[in-house]
Amino acid sequence: xxxxxxxxxxxxxxxxxxxxxxxxxxxxxxxxxxxxxxxxxxxxxxxxxxxxxxxxxxxxxxxxxxxxxxxxxxxxxxxxxxxxxxxxxxxxxxxxxxxxx
Numbered sequence: 001x002x003x004x005x006x007x008x009x010x011x012x013x014x015x016x017x018x019x020x021x022x023x024x025x026x027x028x029x030x031x032x033x034x035x036x037x038x039x040x041x042x043x044x045x046x047x048x049x050x051x052x053x054x055x056x057x058x059x060x061x062x063x064x065x066x067x068x069x070x071x072x073x074x075x076x077x078x079x080x081x082x083x084x085x086x087x088x089x090x091x092x093x094x095x096x097x098x099x100x101x
Contacts, residue, residue: 020035020036021033030054032049034050045069048064049064051064061082063079
């Protein structure tokens, strides 16, 4: 937990941020990482989840999910990312595709 006691000319406030980071490997090539964070001042809860599947050197598939709950609406984004190899065996390019959220 991080505690902040902020003093400014415009005013002072205190806030605390609680964070949890976790990681679990299903196999040496398949893993899940999570970051959950809560801010007691704004009452925001933020979540970042990443599922990674590593293939050969320099290649892999990643599914990332970000979720932020504010006092108002929920903000969600998802990304599917992985390598895209040229059919001629050329250079590996990154392919990123947003997921509907």
